[in-house]
Amino acid sequence: MNKLLLSLSVFAATVAMAQAQTKVTGVAKNAATGEEVYNLTVRLDGGAVSDAAITDRIGYFQFVDIPDGTYKLQVYGVGYDPYEKEITVAGQKELDLGDIKLTFNPNTAEVGIITLTDDELSDDESTTASNSGLLQSSRDVFARVSAYELGSYWFKPRGLDNKYNDVHFNGVRMNKMDNGRATFNNWGGLNDVTRRPDELTYGIEPSKYAFGDLGGVTNFDTRPSTMRKGVSLAYSNTNRSYRNRVMATYNTGLMDNGWAFMVSGSRRWAEEGIIEGTFYDAYAYYLGIEKKFNEKHTLNFTSFGAPTRRSTGSPNTQEVVDMKGIYYNSYWGWQDGEKRNERVKKTFEPINMLTHHWNINNKSKLTTTVSYQFGKESGSRLDWFNANNPSPTYYRNMPSYKLYKVDGSAPTEADFAASNVLYNQWMNGEISQLNWNNLYDANRKSSKDGHAIYWLTADVNEDRTATAYTNFQTELAPNIDLTLAASYQNTNSKLYREVQDLMGAEFVWNKDDFNTVVENGVSRFYRYNILDNRDESERDKIRKGEKQEYYYEINRDYADLFAQTKIKSKFLDVTIGMKAAMTKFYRDGKFQNEMYKDHSYGKSKTYDFLDFGVKSNFLVKLDGRNFIQANVMYQTEAPTSDEIFPNARLNDVTINGIESAKIFSGDLSYILRAPRIKARATAYYTRTKDEIQKAFGYIDGGLDSQKRFFVSEVLNGVGKEYLGTELAVEAQVLPVLTVSAVASIGQYVYKDNPDYYLYSDEFGKDGIPFKNFGTSYLKNYKVSSGPQSGFSLGAEYRDPKFWWIGVSGNLLTNNYASPAAYRRTASFLLDDNGVTDPTLTDEGLMRVLKQEKFSNEFMLNINMGKTFRIGKYSAGISGTINNVLNNKNYVTGGFEQMRIGNYANASNKYYQTMFGPKMFYGMGTTYFANIYFRF
Template sequence: MNKLLLSISLITLVVGTMQAQSKITGIAKNSVTGEEVYNLTVRLDGMSNEAVMTDRIGYFQFIDVPDGHYKLQILGVGFDPYEQSINVAGEKEIELGEILLTFNPNNIDVGLITLNEDELSADESSTASNAGLLQSSRDVFARVAAFELGSYWFKPRGYDNKYNDIHFNGIRMNKIDNGRATFNNWGGLNDVTRRPDELTYGLEPSVYSFGDIGGVTNFDTRPSTLRKGISLAYSATNRSYRNRIMATYNTGLMDNGWAFMVSGSRRWAEEGLTEGTFHDSWGYFIGIEKRLNSNHTLNFTAFGAPNRRSTGSVNTQEMVDMKGIYYNSFWGWQDGEKRNERVKETFEPVFQLSHHWNFNSKSKLFTTLSYQTGREAGSRLNWYNAPNPTPNYYRNMPSWQLFLGNEEQYNLKKEDWLNGSASQLNWNKLYQANLNVGKHSVYYLTNDVNEDKTASFYTNFKTDLTNNIELIIAGTYQNVKSELFREVEDLLGGQYAKNHDDFSNVLQDVNNPDYVAKVGDRHEYDYEINRNHADLYIQSKIKGNLLDVTIGMHGSYTDFYREGKFKHGLYLDNSYGKSKTYDFFNYGIKSNFLFKLNGRNFIAVNGQYSTEAPTADEVFPNARLHDITVEESIVNAKIYSGDVSYIFRGPKVKARATAFYTKIEDEIEKGFGYIDGGEGSYFVAELMTGVDKQHLGAELAIEAQITPTIKVSGVAALGQYTYTNNPDYYLFSDDFIKSDGRAFRDYDISYLKDYRLQTGPQTGYSLGIEYRDPKFWWLGVSGNYLTNNYLDVAPYRRTVNFIRDIENEINEEKLKEVLKQSRVSDEFMLNLNVGKTFRFGSYYLGTSLTVNNILDNKNYITGGFEQLRLGNYDNAINENQQTLFGPRMFYGAGRTFFFNVFVRF
């Protein structure tokens, strides 16, 4: 009897298994030529992430597919990604038939246009355009914003980069000090980051995190999810680097369950487009994946990008008029070579271990442990009891002589600038000055260093509660220890650097009065920031025939404190040891409603309310010297954001029209600089609290396939990004401590309401046409118009202190003129891209050329800021001072090109 029952059970199990297993087949074809396409990667998401390749007739198959809901994905060089939902419910075989794929030159090498390399090399890189992140998006607007407008510092919706969350295997990579990701940490690894696992735009819901108003990007680094085979590439360009080589080898998932991937790159230039700059960057990636069984996969990832590069100066119009847009004040001749004082070095390697656990076709758990270490360092010239030697210091400018009333000296100084004798650093004089002293260096190079040690944990559980209801629960914890200090890089012939502050002449570290700093020693400031962060995220999606609804919520806890290592002579009670611990609780809720009017017309509505903790950089305005802050003003920022879109997806026309609105309240902004005002001249850290901003605008995009080979696209981005209140304004200065014992002063408010935010062009238009030949060559031309670009205003100039203690009687018209925000000129840019791919059996050879700004427009100002120096009305109306302390501006690069050739097999 027992044997009979056992036999019946086994037969039932076998029959049930056979009934629950299906076969899925299909053939991939080029939609234009009708030819079969082979060597494409086909994934069935939900089935242990199994991947297969199309064969020579474009055929692929999956066998033994259990019942369930799946997403079929097809990826390949030169084609738009393809996705299709599939329900398996007992069928023996599901024949998908011919799947038509769209050839797209943008996917030949998506790395052709990424985050602008010149932006990454500049001091202002933290505010660089984030459009490069959108390069893989199939949304028309997002793609054009990345490839066209993004090349000219256009930022979608005017958002700062800190509102874009960047993840690797679920681990958020944004920095704790300013909230922005350091793209240099994976620079050159295009074969790894070419196609993100997830890329959301704006408020779109994310699988991995609650996200921010700028969207979420996540990279899945499992070799089985990336392109299999060998890839070799060489690129030539005239941007911040001149040459790039890349090599990648990926075994794909082998029969023994292992997969290995290695990738490396180098980018270099003896001199970049900007005078006196060099670039030397490397990148490496190692991925090791082991599929233990159909349910469990382990993945080890290690990557890093050691890089060393020099930067350029931000110039006034006086400098540009004399020396051109590529002028750089940071370099000078030494022993027949150009030497730059501003050199940035970054190397922060990442190590991650991930576990993928597929419980069944409906539920999966994904967990990552991560550790990142390394350092960022930036050198600069320093001096003690000596005159400022930098050429762009205002007393070294020709216009300073006009301010003194000496026209003859002005002409002589201008001639010295024009012939180069006064416009560059004189390294020999710096060495000679140190030799004259004989012991301590009066001039020396220092490094401002940030060494982070970041340990992170992330887990994500995703399940389909029913065929129509999806649930995601994700949690993360991160601990960061940041050491921030200044170290001596080069004593320039001297023996040591003194332990005294240059401005106040007090000891920089009272605990060690006899301390002197030699090469490699810490100097001037030394402190730590210790931070903990935990976040819990829950999201549910309900899918219906006419409406999809997604609701997401999160709660987070953040705490941090400062621990000073030096006891500064001016801040005996607030510089050494641990500060108070600041902790913040935050939460957010977001929703997405997708109305499916029919198969081609959709309406999407997104909304979000969230709070965000201030960064350590904002809480401690002058953290290098002390832990003093404005206690009552340290609060969470509040974000209200929403958008509504009409989307059309036709066989030949794709279009989207979106209106968006974002209100940000209680932000904190800070800056550094000199102020010359009625009270005197001070070096200050300025702090604004309770800052409210508004981002209002519309996005319009259309893409039309006019013929099988000709496509036209048009985009309009209309924005108005403004301050909406008058925030509280404070100044921190050592001079205040010396005069009245206070570390900061309250200057009431800065009248910033209705001034424009400095976000790059707030309005942009792009019109492009491309021809894609069936024989795999293409030609594209686009015109781009950038407008409504404003320089950043100096908040102190908008306080009542600006008109106190002045000698001139206020003229209302002159006052309006000096307080008027500068708007840069509107500019037109023409771009060209052309390329050709060849196939030799299993080998692909591709070449492409992109030329931006064909017309070589060198008048384009991408951004800039007013100098703080003009600290009162008397100074601001003086024409000579207006020239001397005019706005610092970033100019576009003129005509640039990027040529790429690759071989893949």
Template structure:
């Protein structure tokens, strides 16, 4: 009886609560096949409320107040569809079937994922672009990001710099290397979860012409984000251990205002690698005011201050002695672990965006943005003292077995010290002790903790105009201007107990002053003071973009073009003792004009069969790093600077049936006249250099095929198969320049480096994945994928492929060289092929307007620790004679990173 009474009361209360509420529902279907479409976004534009279609294409909005609305349906593979909606006092509005048109090159609402490697990149890791922008509802793209991308797989072997990223039309790529610093918005997943535009490869974009890797643009207005409060917690064993996120979005309210606030914290006292930590925050504010149907103003401000300790690459000898989890960058200090390599980033940005609906068919988007802040990293520096690194070559057993050393006793001693754990980490106590002795003598500190800064201030103004010339012809025009002032300097972060540090080069030859700043000689620097180098890079950039798109029943054709101008100059604040005329003051200005064209054809044979043909030719200006090779010391550059040329094409066949979706793509890209730069020591027969090496006129070739198929075996079970088979190589023998203080004039042309047909070091060049997923009607899922990665190569040392490696420049007699031995020494190292197993599982719950979900991902389930993610040859092995010694090759062997084995990520969210 009590149960019956409670049920009656519950029904009455629910009825009262639902009085006056209007429910709006409908079913989304494919216009060609009549089949229901799952997981499309359905947005109530005026409120910002978003729902997703379920397995039968059904969606529903509850508690919709009277008024005039626009329903927008969008998603990967479908053209965006909008429908007006009038809501009165009715209790329920059923819209019936809403048909959407299949379009394989439509705007993509995808999800961007980043691996921890991208957040942990340093000067050695080549800034992996694993999982960069490839995550979307496209089968190949999502598999490449989530499954293969977890193991440093790069789609088509492209570098991060080939992807263009925008916020409200403002480009975010950096001026020094053209890459994107994703940790500037790391932790703001609720804001960046679904870009307004995400293109893959050479697909056309309405934001910019774009590079060969695609374009991503985020529209961060509160009205375009889901109207809700979202709370989440994540637990993982990756770089960080814990993550909390909270987001509140009002959507667009009746008074025309909309507000979004979001924040997160990610942290770990110690990550997966010993001696690392992670401490990251993120914040976001969005304020939107809709004045009328024509004008909307939007303020966006966000930032992500973070600190994290990085881990070292090591030679195989080090890993054999200390294990594959070894990290040389830390040591004990007062009972706590302290790292010398700490990366700090905080580059907040604020932008004001105006949306102007000029008419029914024309829109103008204008943004003004300003970004500032710094990106810095610490490392130990020393003056007239020994290298303190545990992995310094004189601490390695193999060094004492080299020809000329022949000291097996020392080799055995270091072997035992490494293996018994009495040696292998930084000795902070010893560093402080050495500085104490220097203090007593009134001398400069022997060791300090230095911090290298890059402080950028960037002003951007962009405007984008879109209109319809005819009902089937669209036109886009965009103009961008960007001005950047980049301050680069080294600062004393910690004197480590010392009284001061000398701003003098202790490698200066006799008779040289050694003054890093000759205008302020013998300056004693303290904590917070700049020393060794201090300069600015000033860059101005402007571009104009125009594109037209024509759509017919059987063909969609797009043609776009862009023209741009880039100018650089360097302004030095120190006068270097070796470059009295080329270090202080303003350098010459380098000016580059560039252009690009892109065309796209989509042939639509019927609702199931499509062929897409895309092509692009563009030129790119050198980056600041490439123009000023040794910018820390001087403003010198190579004599024949030129624009890079990119030629790329792709041909795709797309098949789409109710239960089977498939895509096969062939692609070819030729990059000509590019530049590559790196730093390091070169131990040559003639001389040892600490140098910046520059390859000029580099040609690279990328070609291969991408295959993907998704089959809906039953209503609950789907199977996916993906293959990426590529070959990415150097396509010529570029010019080799060495910039070093040890060279007269600051640099030297060493002629050609013979790199043609060597493989590019950009992750596995072949990747295969087979996955099966079960999605229950009760909203839980389980997925398993097997992944096989092949053809992964180490980065080669270009100097070792010059004639000077064998001293042929000075000694043309080749009789002392054995060709077979030379080929063996210069053979590129290839890692082993490896199999990886991934599992993901999750469950979602709905309680009225409340949603809850829990999901988990486990990568490398089999705990395979043999997988080498990447590696590079050291520059130091710079002569044929040296490399003949097996122990020398061990001491100065390639450095690499190993995968750390099984990893997991557990996430719980609550939304209302």
């Protein structure tokens, strides 16, 4: 009997506990429009429970198995004021909170866009493929359409380079010191971690974490407790850079003992992408460990990285595209029955962070992060010694080469016949790809002493970056907020060239086959490094895995202070922010180049820059639906290490008068949020001064009409102007049908004529590694930043049964090739005798200096999907098809080759064909399909 009573008691207690477990549900809606809001974070805290959920496509959220008690419910997200409410769970089976009404606020980091192309992801000047990426969590029409629709075709909001977008993890800035851009490959594939940034700002809007740049601030909070709890599995298939992607994530959420653990991993791969001869192989991992000690203190450890190995494609002239099509890639060739690509980029730079969150009281909090990042990036390419360029697109392999005459005379019938022979060899594939067998044969036959004629080399960058960041936020009064932040960052970069594959040879010469020195009447090559202390017979031999040609370090110290206050009233919010920053650079050479003995080895002079900035934001709240917003900013910005040391591989000499850039920007917006219509109209203006641009390449005839020089081009005093409007409207014409229209009309031009410098070993022989060629007349030329204007018209149907389909038409216009700056100098007009070319005419000069404008193109996109809810589980399938009409005429961008060094060559149509602009083409029709399961 006792056992029976005990059993009944246990059963009754179990039933009571089961009955006490409650499901809490609700729907997040816009208070002004009544529209459901998705991608908002919902937190439930109280007792032993601390859980988070994300609102889905219909604004719905739920928590299951919630025990009796009193809880604090918080709802927050980008573009809305935070919502907080106390709720009580008291034994009911389900607690339906109904509609949670949220107040729209365009001043809470409403939008944030970063559009990425593969050349930015790989930092390789020769990539043609594109992945358009988005970092945003927004309901703003312009943000969404710019990223998902126009952004698929290299459209950049306001024409801004990605170096103007600041990316932060736990407050720590990720942008690199050499070019100012964030390396997105370092967290590529970690979509479950980066899906919902903690903060995004668009343009110069204020941020809670940093002063920011022209393109805004994106900050990720990597605490597991801020992300979705449970398991997420996903598989994707696409025909872009990679073909397959798998992702898996597990998050415990914050447990009763105050601990939270989250792991996430992915793999993306393709044996061959849409571009011929390219492959993709990338992994990614994330580990988050969080300990909540009490309501005041939380400690979070984060580690993530993405080892990536991928090959790239080549930019091509129109002559090559006409023969081989837009997917042609000159970087690969057959070897032992497999495609081998010479350009392989490897990236693995893991990041480890420790973050302390201190809730000092209900009005103040302090967040502090220490971070350490290390690892390397490398990019391979073929190199050669005293031999011909092996590239299929080498100008001597082009049909147009046979028609070009140095004296400008017309080609003969024999020339046309020879050109046709090359054309046929291209078309039948005989000479259109790398011939790896010929390169190995050249090493076997021509290298009697074992030195390599051809080999594979890699340019390597090893970064070690240590950062400390702290951010204090407080409410000084009910209507006054204050933010103070400070950071310090030290970066040490080792940069060198490493022999990767000797291709059957024994070593590479430590010699510069482009430059010779005469000693005692005997000519010999300069040495790249004269400090080698090995035996005399081995001193000039560089073997596999050893450093070759250059080796140096760049050291950078950076510190900044940021202060911002926000004053809120019923009708007007005013935010004012200021920053002060200090940057120090120096180069430490590890090789002593024989040509630059006094400027290649050891520590250089230290270059110091003190910078400041001020910005303000004004938000006029006409009512709950109409807003006017204005932003204005002025700041100075230190140059990057690449700009300070233009020819750092060989020497530490910089140009005269280097200084911080000056940037002014302002915008004015009208924002409407009515029940069935959302709209935004913005006018913006940005002006930059004293920026630096650099490029590497060959110049024919620019310094001596009979010679070809490899040079580093530096423009000092570059100024640009960005002017335009952004218009966006979204109307809910039916409960299930939404129509949107977006227009972005911009004009981005060079506004100043910079000073033009060339670094060349030809000058180095005289002890001066660079020469000033005076003014480059770039003023009023268009800035090459993708389409300067874009238009989109779309419609989306959302069925109550959780499936949707959308279609959009997109027009991209006003896209220009980047102008070659040397052609706009006075030296370009000179002939062999150093006087103005006698054949020069005004009409001819206008023709050769006219900036190429690419054609306007129309693209059609389709997206569709369906979500499923099975109890506490959810699943979904979605897909997009871009460029449904398979338009293969779209040139996404391009650049004039600097090689054309004088007017005579520029006037020759065959020479212009040979060295015409190199262009990046769109991909034709692409698709992306995804399926996920979450529990």
